[in-house]
Amino acid sequence: MTKPTMLTYINQEPEILSTILATYPEQIDPVIKNAPATKHWLILATGSSINAAYSAKLYLQKMTGAFIDIEEPYNYLNYEKINPDIDLVIGISQSGQSTATISALKKVIKQNHPFSICVTSRPDTELPMVADTTLDILTGSEKVGYVTLGYNATVLSLMLLGLRYATKLDLINSDMEQSELMAFKSIVQNISPTIEKSIEFFQRFATDFQLAPQFTAIGCGAVLGTLKEMQTKFTEVIRIPSNGFELETFMHGPYLGVHENHRQFFIETNSNSAIVKKQLSLKQYESRSTTHIFTISLTGKKPIIDDGQTLELMNIDDELKSPLLAVIPFQIFAWYIAKVKGINLPHLIFNDFSDIVHNKTEAQQYV
């Protein structure tokens, strides 16, 4: 049997995310069956899983009306004071074996006794044993450590958890629930065309990307998690300086690092006009220093600056759902850029890492 690659898993996203939708609400109902009404949520996760949490956060917040904090578990465990108002905690670990997430979740449960949910692809591991209930993201164990499928399955699973929870608590009615589901369906149906368009876009700019010494992605709102995932994925596989910055954050320091070979990606979503204007002014300013500016658009509008370097994706009216498609180009680019740069991803490196630093309860069997 041939070994799966990152691309194998990216190509499974249309099918698995459709399955997640098709099993709604049966998959989620048992998870929230005993959940009380809550107001202060805490999400603990690291790596791609915390990026997924940021991607779902604004949608979750809108649906549930809860205040949602997201924390890196190791820092939280060792330094932070636990807010006594936290009444629901979610620990996310796709492998179920990130040690800091397990320990931080235990600590919050011990102190506050909140309702606790584990989100994972492996319900048979350590993290689910700590929580009241487990939401399985239905991907099975992802054998490639540079996760792609698991990231997006986590984003959708979290969003649907929020949708069902809001329905259960009568915060939204069933018509609204159905219309949200229809919107998710049309986005998920668009994953395959988005993969194709992203590959075509990569092919057009393959040499430009291959020669890149540095990548930066910029955007705001719900795509904050996408920007962080771009940073994680590009660093993991392309292994050159790669950062994702919130729009305003970029304007307070990082802009000074621009140079003529800097590759910049701007993510455009259906934000309000003031944000659109501000982002455009930054893009125009940056284009004075580098010609390597690319835009990923989810607005359905023709680019204001028609520079031929815009990847026009589906129009997503509700910008809070944009992360589900916005990440696809970065996953595709990460895989193909690593390839053209001659990085042999199936050749595993730092194989003794987990054994020595104990970031996971056991070494992962990646391929």
Ligand SMILES: N[C@@H]1[C@@H](O)[C@H](O)[C@@H](COP(=O)(O)O)O[C@@H]1O
């Ligand atoms: N290389 C992987 C990352 O891709 C992953 O995001 C992180 C967190 O993993 P988990 O979601 O299993 O807690 O673990 C590893 O470091």
